[in-house]
Amino acid sequence: MKTIHVHLPANSYNIHIGKDLIAKAGEMIAEDKAPCKTLLITDTNIEKIYGEIVAESLRQNDFDVKLLSLPPGEDQKNIENAWLLYDHCFDHKLDRKSLIVALGGGVVGDLSGFIAATFMRGIPYIQIPTSLLAQVDSSIGGKVAVNHPKGKNMIGCFYQPKAVFIDTNTLSSLPSKEMVAGLAEVVKYGVIKDAELFAFLEKSIFDILQLKDEALLKIIAASCQIKASVVEQDEKENDLRAILNYGHTIGHAIETVTHYKRYRHGEAVAVGMLYATKIAMELGLADRSVFDRQLSLIKNLGVSIQTGLKSEALIKALYTDKKTISGKLRFVLPIKIGEVIISDKVNEEILYRVLDKPL
Ligand SMILES: NC(=O)c1ccc[n+]([C@@H]2O[C@H](COP(=O)([O-])OP(=O)(O)OC[C@H]3O[C@@H](n4cnc5c(N)ncnc54)[C@H](O)[C@@H]3O)[C@@H](O)[C@H]2O)c1
Ligand SMILES: [Zn+2]
Numbered sequence: 001m002k003t004i005h006v007h008l009p010a011n012s013y014n015i016h017i018g019k020d021l022i023a024k025a026g027e028m029i030a031e032d033k034a035p036c037k038t039l040l041i042t043d044t045n046i047e048k049i050y051g052e053i054v055a056e057s058l059r060q061n062d063f064d065v066k067l068l069s070l071p072p073g074e075d076q077k078n079i080e081n082a083w084l085l086y087d088h089c090f091d092h093k094l095d096r097k098s099l100i101v102a103l104g105g106g107v108v109g110d111l112s113g114f115i116a117a118t119f120m121r122g123i124p125y126i127q128i129p130t131s132l133l134a135q136v137d138s139s140i141g142g143k144v145a146v147n148h149p150k151g152k153n154m155i156g157c158f159y160q161p162k163a164v165f166i167d168t169n170t171l172s173s174l175p176s177k178e179m180v181a182g183l184a185e186v187v188k189y190g191v192i193k194d195a196e197l198f199a200f201l202e203k204s205i206f207d208i209l210q211l212k213d214e215a216l217l218k219i220i221a222a223s224c225q226i227k228a229s230v231v232e233q234d235e236k237e238n239d240l241r242a243i244l245n246y247g248h249t250i251g252h253a254i255e256t257v258t259h260y261k262r263y264r265h266g267e268a269v270a271v272g273m274l275y276a277t278k279i280a281m282e283l284g285l286a287d288r289s290v291f292d293r294q295l296s297l298i299k300n301l302g303v304s305i306q307t308g309l310k311s312e313a314l315i316k317a318l319y320t321d322k323k324t325i326s327g328k329l330r331f332v333l334p335i336k337i338g339e340v341i342i343s344d345k346v347n348e349e350i351l352y353r354v355l356d357k358p359l
Pocket of ligand 1: 043045046049072073074077104105106107108110130131132133134137138139140141142143144153170171172173174175178181
């Protein structure tokens with residue numbers, strides 16, 4: 001097992017990564033938290049496989065557990081479900097010393113964290129992420145939210161978990177498309193901060209896709225370490241944390257234009273990273289090898305990279321993204337593998353030049 005400490009001024013916590021952790025979750029949680037009323041929130045896919053294992057492990061350690069599962073899917077991350085979950089908090093008589101445990105992907109994690117942040121102005125919560133994306137990204141950093149019909153993740157806040165338990169075994173049941181979506185975020189970490197991680201991905205991508213334990217542990221730990229250190233330096237996303245948005249500017253535009261139906265988020269990010277690198281090349285910031293190495297890795301993941309989308313539509317979506325600051329686009333651009341800069345020098349002309357050509 002590996003443990004990564006997220007050091008924050010008021011809300012430090014540990015991320016534990018290893019095999020078979022979910023069966024020990026109760027025991028490990030009990031080390032820091034006295035038994036209490038606990039709401040265990042999951043979705044029906046995950047409940048079937050892991051719900052009782054976690055619930056039982058908590059019960060064995062005297063936690064009074066109520067297990068609740070929502071249907072799976074992004075559209076469940078809404079205020080109506082939040083309202084329903086508050087009802088369960090009241091029914092199960094949760095108080096400020098109680099606990100919420102989120103067992104699932106990013107949807108369950110974001111929604112459960114939002115409940116924890118807001119019920120009685122905040123009660124402790126723990127993340128047990130089961131998708132790769134949640135393990136390397138959404139469970140760390142304390143961004144919690146629900147969606148609004150006018151914008152994804154627009155109703156939310158920053159609220160850190162008390163601990164994160166990552167069981168690499170849960171990836172054995174994760175659909176392969178979800179695995180690929182999570183891996184795109186791992187590629188992102190390599191490009192923004194860790195050339196060694198990127199080289200390891202190049203060398204071991206097939207071991208990773210075959211879920212070899214050591215390879216999984218390595219990439220998850222490296223990713224968590226990077227996210228943790230970025231969050232430590234910029235908890236509330238003022239500046240540095242923006243580098244985590246590498247590939248996301250055009251990625252979001254692709255998701256918007258395709259109405260969130262054609263691509264998993266990570267796949268759109270993978271394509272977004274390639275376009276961002278093309279932009280960096282146009283600006284003379286990166287050389288061809290930075291693009292080629294990402295291209296071959298992303299092709300090995302099986303992401304289909306030619307979107308066939310019109311540049312006009314993508315550019316329109318770019319300018320309506322919530323991350324635009326006073327009408328100016330901010331791009332995270334690679335200058336080499338392992339290092340990026342934030343630029344507001346990307347204008348429409350450059351965008352048309354890059355987005356008009358296939359990758
Ligand atoms: N808070 C943050 O910082 C942050 C960062 C990135 C993404 N997000 C959010 O995360 C969400 C996406 O997360 P996601 O990709 O995990 O989606 P998800 O939670 O919808 O999970 C994807 C699918 O995989 C299934 N699943 C998850 N783990 C499984 C397992 N071990 N075995 C079998 N099936 C499993 C789920 O039931 C679901 O059908 C989005 O809502 C996004 O906004 C948040
Ligand atoms: Zn992302």
